[in-house]
Amino acid sequence: MIQILLFILAALLLVIGYSLVKKTAIFLAFLKEKEGLDAVLIDYGKFYIVGGILGIACAIFNDRFFNICFIIAVFILSGIFSFYLSKNIKMS
Incomplete structure (x- = not known):
């Protein structure tokens, strides 16, 4: 069950990473010009994208310690990105 959830998390990270790299203009429309x-x-x-690749590796090897470290790292990375993004959102 944990492996399936890690694969889903890794797939989400890959999709979000791809959209941030290739479709940056979509996100820039909502942010202050800087x-x-x-x-x-x-x-x-x-x-x-790197996190998604590591997530796939963690799901394949299925070691509890690395899985928990991966989830904690994703939470930290997402928190930092969310904080940075919230500081740059346009207020109408």
């Missing part, structure tokens, strides 16, 4: 923001979004997208 120089270098597109590069930051692309970097976070790359981190998410």
Whole structure:
């Protein structure tokens, strides 16, 4: 059961990472205009893609310690990205 959930989490990370890397303009429409923001979004997208690949590896090897470390790392990465994104959202 845990393996299935890790595969789903890894797939979500890969999809979000791909959309951040390839479709940055969609996200920039909701953010304040700031120089270098597109590069930051692309970097976070790359981190998410790497996280998705690591998630697939964790799900295949199915070691409890690495699975928990992966989930904690995803929570931390998502929290940092959410905090950064919330500081840059346009307020109408």
